[in-house]
Amino acid sequence: MYAQMVKSEATNDDPEMLAAFQARIDAGEKIEPKDWMPEGYRKTLIRQIGQHAHSEIVGQLPEGNWITRAPTLERKAILLAKVQDEAGHGLYLYCAAETLGISRDEMTEMLLSGRMKYSSIFNYPTLNWADIGAVGWLVDGAAIMNQVPLQRTSFGPYSRAMIRICKEESFHQRQGYDIMMKMAQGTPEQKQMAQDALNRYWYPSLMMFGPSDKDSVHSAQSMAWKIKINTNDELRQKFVDQTVQQAKYLGLTIPDLALKWNEEKGGHDFSEPDWSEFYEVLKGNGPCNTDRIEARQKAWEDGAWFREGLMAHAKKAEARRASAKVAAE
Amino acid sequence: MAPSLSDIMTPDAAELARAAGGGASAPLEMGSPGHDLFVGLARLGDNTLILGHRVSEWCGHAPVLEEDIALANMALDLIGQTQLWLGLAGEVEGRGRSADDLAFLRDAWHFYNILLVERPNRDFGHTLMRQFLFDAWHQPMLKALEGSSDARIAEVAMKAGKEVAYHIERSADLVIRLGDGTEESHARMQDALDRLWPYAGEMFIGDEIDARLAEAGTIPAPESLRGAWDETVNAVLAEATLTRPDSGFAHKGGRQGRHTEHMGHILSSMQWLQRAYPGATW
Ligand SMILES: [Fe+2]
Numbered sequence A: 001m002y003a004q005m006v007k008s009e010a011t012n013d014d015p016e017m018l019a020a021f022q023a024r025i026d027a028g029e030k031i032e033p034k035d036w037m038p039e040g041y042r043k044t045l046i047r048q049i050g051q052h053a054h055s056e057i058v059g060q061l062p063e064g065n066w067i068t069r070a071p072t073l074e075r076k077a078i079l080l081a082k083v084q085d086e087a088g089h090g091l092y093l094y095c096a097a098e099t100l101g102i103s104r105d106e107m108t109e110m111l112l113s114g115r116m117k118y119s120s121i122f123n124y125p126t127l128n129w130a131d132i133g134a135v136g137w138l139v140d141g142a143a144i145m146n147q148v149p150l151q152r153t154s155f156g157p158y159s160r161a162m163i164r165i166c167k168e169e170s171f172h173q174r175q176g177y178d179i180m181m182k183m184a185q186g187t188p189e190q191k192q193m194a195q196d197a198l199n200r201y202w203y204p205s206l207m208m209f210g211p212s213d214k215d216s217v218h219s220a221q222s223m224a225w226k227i228k229i230n231t232n233d234e235l236r237q238k239f240v241d242q243t244v245q246q247a248k249y250l251g252l253t254i255p256d257l258a259l260k261w262n263e264e265k266g267g268h269d270f271s272e273p274d275w276s277e278f279y280e281v282l283k284g285n286g287p288c289n290t291d292r293i294e295a296r297q298k299a300w301e302d303g304a305w306f307r308e309g310l311m312a313h314a315k316k317a318e319a320r321r322a323s324a325k326v327a328a329e
Numbered sequence B: 001m002a003p004s005l006s007d008i009m010t011p012d013a014a015e016l017a018r019a020a021g022g023g024a025s026a027p028l029e030m031g032s033p034g035h036d037l038f039v040g041l042a043r044l045g046d047n048t049l050i051l052g053h054r055v056s057e058w059c060g061h062a063p064v065l066e067e068d069i070a071l072a073n074m075a076l077d078l079i080g081q082t083q084l085w086l087g088l089a090g091e092v093e094g095r096g097r098s099a100d101d102l103a104f105l106r107d108a109w110h111f112y113n114i115l116l117v118e119r120p121n122r123d124f125g126h127t128l129m130r131q132f133l134f135d136a137w138h139q140p141m142l143k144a145l146e147g148s149s150d151a152r153i154a155e156v157a158m159k160a161g162k163e164v165a166y167h168i169e170r171s172a173d174l175v176i177r178l179g180d181g182t183e184e185s186h187a188r189m190q191d192a193l194d195r196l197w198p199y200a201g202e203m204f205i206g207d208e209i210d211a212r213l214a215e216a217g218t219i220p221a222p223e224s225l226r227g228a229w230d231e232t233v234n235a236v237l238a239e240a241t242l243t244r245p246d247s248g249f250a251h252k253g254g255r256q257g258r259h260t261e262h263m264g265h266i267l268s269s270m271q272w273l274q275r276a277y278p279g280a281t282w
């Protein structure tokens, strides 16, 4: 997901306080920033929300890659609107994380130095125009799968950010599917681009949900705290079942020979992604890890004079206001 | 077969231009009212298209998240305005060319934007200064167009004017804050101003087409916008503690289809898909 394999922190708080806290969560109450919370809850949330925010920011890059080459003015406008939304999502999420006592600059610093992660999916390249369709359809589609339940998460600011974000995500998925439709029904070359995009994005999209439940060590505590609502495998299954129908409608083939309907379980059987590839991507060995981080580092470093200039001006303006006030008195 | 030397030496420029595909597609008879209006509208739409393209190159690379959002938003406005201006240009031309046909299937010499908007982004200071110099012209231009004798033009100008009021507010504010910020930010903004200055004058130099459009009351003469532009620019530069260059030199040609080397590169990425897969729908 946008937050994958978030390590949950152990907690050694007072057992009575812990029990009372858990009771609030079980009763469906929202935890607000000023409320008491276990240190582990706070730290896990910072990691999860921060990772989610970073994913929105880094996620601008693979799509931004096609803005100047979008094939029509309307597609260009839609893509600009979408990338703008993603930056906005990053902003809401950083604000939500900041209520937990960490600043956006600190989180940015951690992203740039590799101490915080972003979703593995954004380390894959967008190679043809249909990839922009596939990203909206599959990547935003998988994100929605995860984010809709997170609207009910226990932490108030996170839940409210998710509600705002989910409203925009469905537009993202629809515009992606619309591109795929045009491509799949277009010229032979366009159809080839669409199939190629699906071939490359299918397994990385399945990886977005994180490793299989049996290998997912941090889920139980996060689920008890309602900062994770469904298990990785539940969401992945739901995603596959939904996407199979959509691919069929497009006339595209999901690149999995083992994919078939299983009447008994009421869902599809499908092949697992190559998890060794997933772990390599997390380690920094995905096709675009270096490019993505370098792009973010460059933006940050090149922008230092700009941020400093604005701060210096604010200080000068403040000083001028103060001295004007003194003069007036 | 390779041409003989005498063929190459043939001084028939018109014939060569036809063979190369230029000129032959001249849309309307030069000097006709339809042709004038087509060029006038293309000048408006090409400015917003090429500037929108340049601004969109920043997506995901801006110095702070708020700027990523603001730049994407501004590029979105400019592309939206392009759709309206070029859509109207195609309608006026009456040969069934859509806004997309005009954006993606013309070559550089049929684009009529000013050279300023095709200048490369360089650092964020250049991008902001280019935007400010353009906005300070764009706003009074749209204001005047609201009173156009052509109701279709007035309508587009009304819509675009609302967006551009926000653009100028933002770009002027940032020019002031960075000009009067740190020593470095001041130096960068002054450098941007000095480098871009020779590209500002083109906005105010009219040709016969402009004169006829102004005469008809459809699009104001470029010269008529100079006063409003000077007023805004002088006030903002003063507050920004920046020095207005005293050179009156102006690079020109863009509005007549003679561009800088950058234009071909912009078009080769912008038009690539449409050119590589002709006839496809997207
Ligand atoms: Fe998003």
Ligand SMILES: [Fe+2]
Pocket (backbone or CB within 6 Å): A056, A059, A086, A140, A143
């Ligand atoms: Fe996203």
Ligand SMILES: [Fe+2]
Pocket (backbone or CB within 6 Å): A086, A140, A168, A169, A172
């Ligand atoms: Fe999205």
